[in-house]
Amino acid sequence: MKQRTKNISWALAASGVLLASCQTQKRSFTLPENNTALAIETASRDTLSLASFDSIFQDEHLKHLIDTALQNNFDLIAATQRLQAASANMMIAKNAWLPTVNAVASAGVDRYGDYTLNGVGNYDTNLSPNINEKQRIPTPHTPDYFLGIRSSWEVDIWGKIKQKKQSAIAQFFATQEGRRLLQTQVVAGIMNIYYELQALDNELEIIRSNVKLQDAALATVHIQKAGGRATELAVQQFQAQLLSTKALEYNVLQEITALENQLNALLGRLPRTITRSKLSVQQSTLPTLQQGIPASLLLNRPDIQQAEWQLKAAKADVNAARLAFLPSLSITPYVGFNAFRPEVLFQTPASLAWGVLGGLTAPIFNQKQLKGNFNQQKANAFAMYYGYQQTIVNSYQEVATQLNKVSNQQEAFKLKQQEVMVLQNAVSTANTLYSTGYASYLEVITAQKSVLEAELTMINTRRQVFQGLVQLYRALGGG
Numbered sequence: 001m002k003q004r005t006k007n008i009s010w011a012l013a014a015s016g017v018l019l020a021s022c023q024t025q026k027r028s029f030t031l032p033e034n035n036t037a038l039a040i041e042t043a044s045r046d047t048l049s050l051a052s053f054d055s056i057f058q059d060e061h062l063k064h065l066i067d068t069a070l071q072n073n074f075d076l077i078a079a080t081q082r083l084q085a086a087s088a089n090m091m092i093a094k095n096a097w098l099p100t101v102n103a104v105a106s107a108g109v110d111r112y113g114d115y116t117l118n119g120v121g122n123y124d125t126n127l128s129p130n131i132n133e134k135q136r137i138p139t140p141h142t143p144d145y146f147l148g149i150r151s152s153w154e155v156d157i158w159g160k161i162k163q164k165k166q167s168a169i170a171q172f173f174a175t176q177e178g179r180r181l182l183q184t185q186v187v188a189g190i191m192n193i194y195y196e197l198q199a200l201d202n203e204l205e206i207i208r209s210n211v212k213l214q215d216a217a218l219a220t221v222h223i224q225k226a227g228g229r230a231t232e233l234a235v236q237q238f239q240a241q242l243l244s245t246k247a248l249e250y251n252v253l254q255e256i257t258a259l260e261n262q263l264n265a266l267l268g269r270l271p272r273t274i275t276r277s278k279l280s281v282q283q284s285t286l287p288t289l290q291q292g293i294p295a296s297l298l299l300n301r302p303d304i305q306q307a308e309w310q311l312k313a314a315k316a317d318v319n320a321a322r323l324a325f326l327p328s329l330s331i332t333p334y335v336g337f338n339a340f341r342p343e344v345l346f347q348t349p350a351s352l353a354w355g356v357l358g359g360l361t362a363p364i365f366n367q368k369q370l371k372g373n374f375n376q377q378k379a380n381a382f383a384m385y386y387g388y389q390q391t392i393v394n395s396y397q398e399v400a401t402q403l404n405k406v407s408n409q410q411e412a413f414k415l416k417q418q419e420v421m422v423l424q425n426a427v428s429t430a431n432t433l434y435s436t437g438y439a440s441y442l443e444v445i446t447a448q449k450s451v452l453e454a455e456l457t458m459i460n461t462r463r464q465v466f467q468g469l470v471q472l473y474r475a476l477g478g479g
Helices: 002-021 035-043 060-072 074-094 117-126 160-226 232-266 302-323 367-435 441-475
Strands: 100-111 141-155 328-339 352-361
Touching: 060 074, 060 160, 074 160, 160 232, 160 302, 160 367, 160 441, 232 441, 302 367, 367 441
Parallel strands: none
Antiparallel strands: 100 141, 141 328, 328 352
């Protein structure tokens, strides 16, 4: 009776320890509401869409370059592999709730000591008149043969495995959005370089055109010097200006080479000449877009979607960390043929063996580690949340900035066009006045220098318009 009371006391004590270890974190885990996204949806006007860019990016050479990059860019290929790895991890997590079932064929041997339960028990068993010859246990070396199936199954009674599955699924979609973000960045990078090359082609054309004009002016000064109407100083000034303009051509050629090599690297190939369309220097029309920031596009940006999925994964990790405090229920059944003699291994039903073991395991001494892991996951979730908020703010700022940039640069381009026309007329006027003696050679040089600078600035302004359009396209998520 005393022994039975003692056993009950031990059982109650063990139950108390088990229940104490089952206490999960009771601290509430809630994140603030997503007020930033709500504010964008309220304040934005859906007047701009990616369809607005259909009439802008229609260059066939540009499309071919983008298609090549989508196939051969090494960063995109590596991102695809990371996506496949995330898909495999998701598959593992989705099937983690299933039991593991293994076919087992094992053979072993034991030598039991003379003063052990098995040693004494086997000896006594062999002396028993109730067993036959096949049931006698081999001694002193006792073999053990098993052929069958063993299984192990952790029953997800609390939903811990489910939370891990949800985390893996969210991580997969975050990786998918990460690849889409990279793809958008690659496409935007190609378009930027392409329009930069077109602008440099225009600069080259302008420089060469001005070289011809300045060369003609130098020839005129030489004639005037021969006639005594100009000095050697005037000839030297015109010649110096011509040499300076010619030097600009080689600087532009070097920039073109560097950009072509950079673009080829994005395409995953060795350097070669980039075929591109010719953009006329005199082109006066620029693309126009409707104003207004579209909330639906903005909130579907790859980086925002990636941050949102990472936040969902972090929440699931926090829940899994909370549930780790609860006990785990494991069931380990087996069935198969088991014998200590190979010749009787397949004699049924005598050699057929089966069993099942179920048990609850709860953490006791590793509560500190579990609590640390829970706090770590909770901090990560808050970090993901605030990172998500910052990504939304950054995206809104990018779109607003690029919209204003495109609009302002378009207005600046119109003024630069007028400035170029005025200065081109000024060059003609200066040449006429110089030939009639009403202007000095310095005024002619100044007029020629001014028109060159204005033409190059006009091309740069147009380039900034296209770069703004590309960055706006990227800021809206691409496509």
